[in-house]
Amino acid sequence: MIAVGLLNWNSGQHYDHGGDCPCTQCGKPTPLRSHAGEPVHKVCAEDWNDRNPNAARHEHDGRDLGTQRFHSDPPRKSRRRNR
Ligand SMILES: [Zn+2]
Structure with missing residues (x-):
């Protein structure tokens, strides 16, 4: 088992089909986007998240990102499918 909290980013909103941008954390190109x-x-x-368990993320390198902690997708409401 892994101690780090894994994020659920299954939603298509996290994949930017417009191309890669530099990751704000490691600087390498990524097509992935946070909720912000x-x-x-x-x-x-x-x-x-693992290194900053309680921090709110409002800036990175002095730039205000207007973001909070990275978080998982909200649980999907099953409106379309009745089981
Ligand atoms: Zn990265």
């Missing part, structure tokens, strides 16, 4: 639209690898987001 910030380019970041999922593993980098998980790593950041």
